[in-house]
Amino acid sequence: MSTIDAVHAIAARRWRVALTLSALMLVIYLGFILLVAFGKPLLSLLLSQGLSLGILLGALTIVSCWILSIIYVVWANRSYDEAVAQALAGAPSGRKS
């Protein structure tokens, strides 16, 4: 496989992972916002003394940012960096190409 193809394949894979995770983030956040706008009775539900479902979901939205970020970094550090290193090792010199 030529370097151009290898790079193209890596780019396509990175694009897929990035889009999937971005879409998840968008769904989680817009879901929370739409619940705030439309699901007031639901979010007002008290789970325990002092803790409403709304507060819990808001905190979980913040936690989900962390989790998605960490998923991406683990993927990038393990699989993506490896693929990039391989493409570089097989790459003809950019000065020649």
Place this chain on the structure above:
Amino acid sequence: MSASSNPLAILFFFVFIGLTLAVTYWAARRTKTTEHFYAAGHGVTGFQNGLALAGDYMSAASFLGIAGLVALNGFDGLIYSTGWLVGWPIILFLIAEPLRNLGKYTFSDVVAYRLQQRPVRIAAVIGTMAVVLTYLIAQMVGAGTLIKLLFDLNYTLAVVIVGVVMMTYVLFGGMLATTWVQIIKACLLLGGAVVLALLVLAQFGFSPTALFAKAAELNGKQVLEPGTKVVTGAWDAVSLGLALMFGTAGLPHILMRFYTVPDAKQARISVVWATIWIGAFYLITFVLGFGAMVLVGMKPIVDAGGGGNMAAPLLANAVGGAAFFGFICAVAFATILAVVAGLTLSGAAALSHDIWVNVVKSGQAPEREQLLVARIAAVILGICAILLGIIFQGQNIAYMVGLTFSIAASANFPALVLAIFWRRFTTWGAVTAIVVGALSTLVLLYCGPTIQVDILKNDIAEVAKQWWYFPLKNPCLVTMTLSFAVGIVVSLLKPEPAAEAGFAEVERRAILGALADLGPADVKAAPAE
């Protein structure tokens, strides 16, 4: 109450100024090239840059503002806290690494990479300056009001002090000094907030829910429920949400920070750290807001003025005494300085690197000249910041932060994403996407309830009948979509073969980075991660 009668507050304030000026002196001796001035010589580590990003991003509005919003309304403050965080994963997934690999000093480098330099750079600078100036107005007016409140200082004097100190950092110390001011500020702010939260929670057996329960007992159950303060309608909520989410990824002063690290991997690591710090900070601020509601009480917070901004300082006074109050006031001041320094530097980079070097001088300018122009631009922007702060004194600028994020999301973000990921993007696609995004945001904001009802005090029933009336408070939902649509349609209507041919290089460079220019032997010799 104010800190003017509090010698400790004044002492903390001078210690901070002294420390940061010492850092600036140290940085100034190392700032000899544009590489140092704009990008701290690419020598900042991912961890350090994560802290600096947090310091660049966490504004006084997000500390004092959200604490106040929560203290007076309870749950609703959480909508802003989450909104200001969810943009960071987007930066991580889509922007940070390609940006670091493709650009040099500004985000225009990336948009213009394979397109015609002049038109794209000019358009990107319009997008940059619109964001920088509106955010500077918000920060400077906030600074003047806050310092007046905290230290009982004259408003104009406060604005001038902030402007001059910030200009000193940027002018002499460039990105290196700005980075360390932001790191120091982030540590002070996070440290102060943690200590304050622990002091509050200690009174509730270290249980946040016990604190929330007490707040509900004192002020009614509605403080734990969604109210009507922040979200007025479903479309408004979605539009504001999009602006906060994608606007973060279009803020030039945040994007510029990714050039301070050595490579894409460090850029990736720095976003993760920033996300952790900022998220933790917003969770803590939520606790602080409820703490102020219970331990200070809503009435004293309202009576202190500033629309709730005094909640966190008053809480510090209630649980930690005068010394802690002084410390929190000084931290709030440091917060403003770090943010305006970052903004000014990114504006100076746009004017000097994009306009002077790449548009006026066609990419060829001696190093000394570039540095001189950048410094002149920093002084001009500093003076602009001071003047804008004075002109907008006493104006209702609450909409300015929303406007900033909306322009960033509608003008800068679409062009950046399309330039990185879309093969058929063209010069005129980029130019129209940016210009249409920025202009439509301004026009629709003017035709909407924010300006017409909140600022011009028109009767909503009257203006709603006008043909030009736009019903959303934040236009981002429409303007961001419009910017993407215009960028795509214009590119498809008039293809640009040279730009399309350049995409393979963009892809290669975005993935492989600077190592793409080296042969395999050089790669092996390059330092390993």
